[in-house]
Amino acid sequence: MPLLSLKNLSKRFDNTAAVADVSLEVERGEFFGLLGPSGCGKTTTLRMIAGLEQPDTGSILFEGRDITNLPAERRGFGMVFQNYALFPHLNVFENVAFGLRARHKPKGEIIERVKSALELVQLPGYEKRRVDELSGGQQQRVAIARAIAIEPALLLFDEPLSNLDVTLREETRGELRELVTRLGLTAVYVTHDQEEAFALCDRISVMVGGRILQTGRPRDLYEHPSQLSVGKFLGRNNLIRVMRLTSAKSEVAEFKTLAGGHTIRLPVEGNNLVPLNQPCILAIRPEHVLFANGNAQLENALPAVVREINFAGATSSIKLDANGLLLEALALEAEGIKVGEQQTVVLPPERISLLRE
């Protein structure tokens, strides 16, 4: 039985659907991500899990029990807000102790638990500090300490790292993941940052326009997006408009690109995916586009002219024109490739995904 399951949740605000028919399941001990562009409904979904918004339809089950109507204060979930929402009139100790005091815990236990929570977030001895004296990163840690001090049944994160600068964000990211794993907690993490979601989460639901488009492990999502919008959202992609040529029965399908008229072959499971003579889209990541170095016998090798080389530190982005079909390739070494040169690029079949529009 999953720890948390959302069943067909919907929520409208002033006649716009913020969340539409969202269903998902989170297993115990899992670090689960909700990833999507801003305004996609991921925060609203999280707030419904927290009990801060009431869904219009659908239900929320926790450990198999319906908690849809349970007020936030009775759910016992810890939440970390985007702006931390630290109580400005309370010091660090009182902020972390807040949830324990609300539960009328004995004084000794409160002191003990606040202390260990602050140690866990590496802020020991900060009890007496005012929260506005702390740096953004420290405030962030206090917010996390406050959420874990109540020993939450579920931890909810609403873009908790988005107010930190890049270096601090990556550092905190690692610690956060380590902390959640060590405490054996289950977390639902909302973010618009794909890299953050990939680094942190065991599984991710990609949300666009209030709907979940695809749920899966980060690598699966990245390499095999099921839909055009998922492919577009998750990193750079070469999107190739094609028409299917071979009959639906064959194991290896043959496609003709609309631009350039190249033939691309790839194995397809589920033959019913694209009917014959119907336009569809193939996607391949720039880093998977290879250079043949003269070996033209490989599958899906296309002649192309180098149009542009953009140096970007560790890699270089190379823009190619294969007879009107524009492609981007990512190379670690751009040595020996020159603008205007003729090259042979290879699109390995196992790296190509077939997308629904």
Add this chain to the structure above:
Amino acid sequence: MAASGRVANAVRWPRLPLSASPRLFLIFTTAVVLLYGVIYPNIHVVLASLQHNGNWSLANYGQTLSQDIVLESILASVGVSLLTVLFCAAVGIPLAFLFERYTFPARRIFATFAALPLVLPPLVGTVAFIFLCGESGILARLAQSVFQLQQSPWSLRGWPALLLFHTYTMYPFFYVLTGAGLSRIDAALAEAGRSLGASRGRVLRRIVLPQLTPSLIAAALLTFMTSMASFSAPLLFGGGVRVLTLEIYTARQRGDAALAITETVILAAISLSALFFFQRYEGTRKFAAAAMKGSIRKRKAITRGGSRWLAIACGIVFSLLLILPVATLVLVSFAREGNWTTQTVPTSYTVANYIKIFSDGRAREVFFNSLSMSAIAALAALGWSFCVASLLTRKGSRKWRRLLSWLILVPWALPGTVVAVSLAEAYGQRSPLLGSFILVGTFWILPVVYFLRFMPLVVRAVQASMEQIDAALEEAAAGLGARWWQRFTQVTLPLVWPGAIAGTLLAFVIALGEYVASVLVFVPKNRPISIAIASELRDFNLGTAAAYGVLLMLMIALIMTLAARLERVRG
């Protein structure tokens, strides 16, 4: 964990941010106060004005409007108010530009005292003005002795006197609001204008002033309403100018209830339509702040010789103008009674006036009355404001919230005269709401009037403080397991109280010096300070009247300092 248990309430209520029972309590309290204090008395007065000899008719209006004196007073009220708005704008706006955008020596002196006339009780201000500018006041005597005149060079009577006094007491509306508006304008916008090649004048005209419009409209509204409600000044030196508030007062003194009621409705209608008109117009002029992050405008230093000296001179002259009336009042309060006849300033000084006040049991009682009635009103307003502000800041039907804010604005928008008359009429006999209890003639009538007149200030303060609280804080508290009362007492209250107390103290000090409504409904049991001042003045005990005024001002200053302190705590 905490999520376990009590899942049984599976009935799907539209879940309220507060649990249902406290919310019902809030709605009930709010509704009762509005029904008793705002809705019933006002409807009662309107209905009473439509009754003539026991029949429904417009006869009262026919009779009232056929009297020349009534028409004249309507025109005078509106005319004085419009001119007051013009004069105050002409004084307040340039001062705000000078003192809020530039910095130079002596700037701070003026900035400190700029809002002084706002906290000066109108009656005390009027008295101080008479001592300073009246035909036998210090300035007139000074001119007389300098120019060797037989008679006073001017008289403080009629339109010029009224407009001078109104400008002095109400220009801060324009000064303060223009200053606040200026500081809100994103300096980058003006810089963008300049970089696009617009001249200074063009930037002012096309960029600064349009963004200032909402502030100017708000200031004009406040000035107009305050002027419509003005009573002390027309009473003491209005001369031949008969304004509506005065007409209502004299009609009631004469015992002409029908006339008083009808005039009250007319005054209320003018005030409310002004409010409506201004708010309508303001709505069309609001600009959403497009910029995410504005750059802060720094005050520019005036360094060039000529303009620098001119600015310093302005600072000193205007500061003196602000302080002079108050200084005069203090001076006169130490004058020996009956000793100040033809000299420029009183010749012999004494503390007898103060001793008289402190030793006289009746005088002490006056202070006790004002303090206790204002405290009752302010505390009641504080408690009630929390109910209203919680309802106003929560999510909920926008229509209801708008209605609620309108109803709360009504007693604020109505002149004190109207509030007092409508309450006196509604609760001066057996009423369907109070049964056999008659409010008029009891001690409680004044606390109730003060509550109604000044609670909008408290509501506004509490509401503003509540809106400043990040909604995530209460959500975080809920997420941590705090119930609604825990959230209220441990999160909302500690964050709101400095602002709330500051608003309450403001209402308290204004109530302390209240005169307009008090004079209509006070009884011997609850004689407030203002009535004592007026009666000393009538008996020509100028020194005692001034001493009362000084003591009142001292109390107000003390409390305002406290409020300013709290204001800083919040910041």
